[in-house]
Amino acid sequence: MTQTLPAPRFDVLCIGNAIVDVLGRVEDDFIVREGLVKGEMRLVDAGRSAEIYGHLGQVVRMSGGSAGNTAAGVGSLGGTVCYIGKVADDDLGRAYAHDLGHLGIRFATPPLSGGAPTAVCIVLITPDGERTMNTYLGACQSLTTADVEADADAIAGAAITYLEGYLWDPPEAKQAFRRAAEIAHASGRQVAITLSDSFCVDRHRAEFLSLIRTGTVDIVFANEHELKALYETGDIDAAVAALKEDCTIAAVTLGAGGSLALTRDETFHVRAAPVNQVTDLTGAGDLYASGFLYGLARGMPLADCAAIGGLCAAEVITQIGPRPMRSLADLVRQAGYPA
Template sequence: MTDSPDQPRYDVIAIGNAIVDVMAPCEDALIEDLGLAKGGMTLIDTARAEELYAAMGPAKEISGGSAANTLAGMAALGARCAFIGQVADDQLGAVFSHDIRAVGVDFDTPKRKAEPPTARCLIFVTPDGERTMNTFLGASQFLPPAALDEALIASAGILYLEGYLWDPEEPRSAMRRAIEVARETGRKVAFTASESFVIDRHGEDFRALIADGLIDILFVNETELASLTGETNFDAGLDALKDSVPVLVATRSAKGAVAIASGERAEVPAEPVAKVVDTTGAGDLFAAGFLTGHAREESLERCLKMGAICAAEVISHYGARPEADLQALVVGA
């Protein structure tokens, strides 16, 4: 049967960084000694990656990447998902490919034979659960438009794009083409801003996408909202964007989240967590819950609630992929 806008093969197809996370607990003193910006995400080169890895304590390797984490959460909720991202033909590339397929996400992007190696993110987690990320983008920043399966993009109800991947030239071109394909086939486009530094570098592009009506669902956190709009007041920032994006979703960490769609505003508090162990992936899993609800045509408040539940689960343990039964948590809430 041929896919149609009313009968997509996938709920969501995402384009993002294919990264393996290397995570280790540490004390605040090590963050200071290494000159890291606590709680932030810094892009690093090969030499810095080797230096930081040598300074880490016992580490755990977990496949990550923002959009890939979101799809892992969606798959855990029963959504049908596919991923487009670039790995190298190396050990970590094999790890990433295995892990994302093992959670039920289709992934068929051809591996890159040349250098650099598969991307990795070195994550230092302090006792308060804050994560300090240092990302070596490696092969992920060489995703070319030619690697896109345009029929695959057309077969998904929602195309989800990761702002982090807008920085390198090749994947930025690939995502622009993917947006064209989604628009030509009547699909929705969702976009996560990812980090304020990305907006600082590419805010003009993002604001143009919004002004041109190319973004249907926009995810930002409180800081990113301010960077994108220039408004330091949260509500003023929402007001600046609410009429330009059909669905605007803004998260506020412990203060919960707000969504505005077609004049309707919904807000939910953060879900209670016994102990915050690691905030890695909180925004990614929030998007997983929200997008799954949206794909199922749940109410705006219910979408937010699903996002909050998924975010709470992932910050209760190390790693950016869910460990508990998300479907059971969502159904029971």
Template sequence: MSQPNLDVIGVGNAIVDVLAKADDAFLAAHDIPKGGMLLIDEEHASVIYKDMAAAVEISGGSAANSIACIASLGGHGGFVGKVSEDTLGDIFRHDLRALGVEFDTKPLTEGPGTGRCLINVTEDAQRSMTTFLGSAGYVEPDDIDPAQIKRAAITFFEGYLFEQPVAREAFIRACQIAKDDGKKTALTLSDASCVERQFDVLHDFIGKNVDILLANDVEAAALFETDDIEAIAEKARKLCPLTAVTRSEQGSVLIPRDGDIVYVDAIPPTALVDTTGAGDAYAAGLLFGLARGFSLDKAGKLGSIAACEIISHFGARPSESLKDLAQKASLL
């Protein structure tokens, strides 16, 4: 039996998320930048983990979170990412496959253990992340399955992984396969510090390879060197066919190369609990909608629904069916 076509396949860091509540004093004591992401080594990860409050552990990573949300929307998703042959790797693989996601990347047999992200969430719902990448950064071109990429309407790349040179080669290989088969590619910028560190090479990669660019307002300001949305739009149109900029409670802005800017309202949650994964969920809704041929406005609204659900509870995976929520809003 042939495998079904995929709406989106994600290529990103395979990370086990460890989420716990914290206060500003905890962040200060461990030199953790509030609301940001800091890469750390295994020893540092052990020190922070030891001092964290009671935690929830679940398979994560930005692109993997998006693919999990696409599954919740009723879509077909796949994932390419590297875990090790260890307990955390088994947890990651089981969690993702249990959602119906295709995940067949061969594990790393030698080297560091499976990556983990220590996410400390403060009362203002800001998530401050310290990440030990471990095996996650070892994605390589041979991990890209051409047949799988050709089955996907959109191949989606995670900006965090872009910083790894070998993984970047895997991105380029996947882009070439997708382009040759007439399929779309998408990239999320992930973090403003990633943009600043990779500024020139990132611009070059986007201009040559990316059809759909996703960023929050801080990341967009870093990439386009302005926080004025009209100026961002002017520069974005020259760089990429479609750019989506999320702006928290102000909603999102969709900037097509040809056509008017589309403004999409945010959906206020009943309670703002944890912003972990909000951007990942928005990306899922938007990309799922675009993969299914929806209008920019409708796809953006799916993104808003997904993001609203995620920030209303602890953790980066849906606790309610996103498909049900979208159907209630007459979007599916």
């Protein structure tokens, strides 16, 4: 006899590094002077973070973090969302919690008291819209299994639990990551991971492949660079073929080439949504995941999930910052999809 699952309490539950983004516009020369690699995300200590910040002019500050951005996108689409991530009991941490609450996102992770401050990512945006990120992880590295256990009911009640690949760096967070997947699967729910960036894949390739091949995660999000890094090939077709063998569902973003929605038996190639002006690429992948996850949680066909993801990504790159500034639900409805 097939057991019927209770209706999900949340469409998506996101777990990731809770980071406040500081966004500044710079010229390419600034990247060179600071000894940075354009387009790279690098981890820095508190001193280096303060040094780069001191060399900037006017900046925009907003709550961020990859999975936090995805949570915000799902909320803007009209989905029900929960977020698990660690901030400090400081001004930035309280601002982060306020921002999520304002978006209707449940965020109940207890803040860190007496430890490192809330994480900060300095995002340098060059005229071509490319972003170079310098991240001080601070308090977000202190996420523990206890934080996941405290929200076990929310995980069990979420249609999809979405895990940020960056979270795989701190050992304690890695255990929290695994425990969240166990709770979700024990409740008959799905688990998704984003590979986050190719440098993250290089650090954790074997473990990421194990997560996928053992079924610890059901859904994989990657861009073409991350996917090539995962399978150590320069051939995107070979990487896609390998991913289809390894996982149940995957979404692969191809920039201006659109995206692929994959199962072991099917491949859907969806064109990129048109963009008049690229302002800032920050959050494009995060918001693509928002649209895809929202559609999947609502039972939409995979090609539609990918198309909605593309609409959300196209919208966010026309603005500064990774959080949508207008209703994504309205955007999706205007395109003819249910929201």
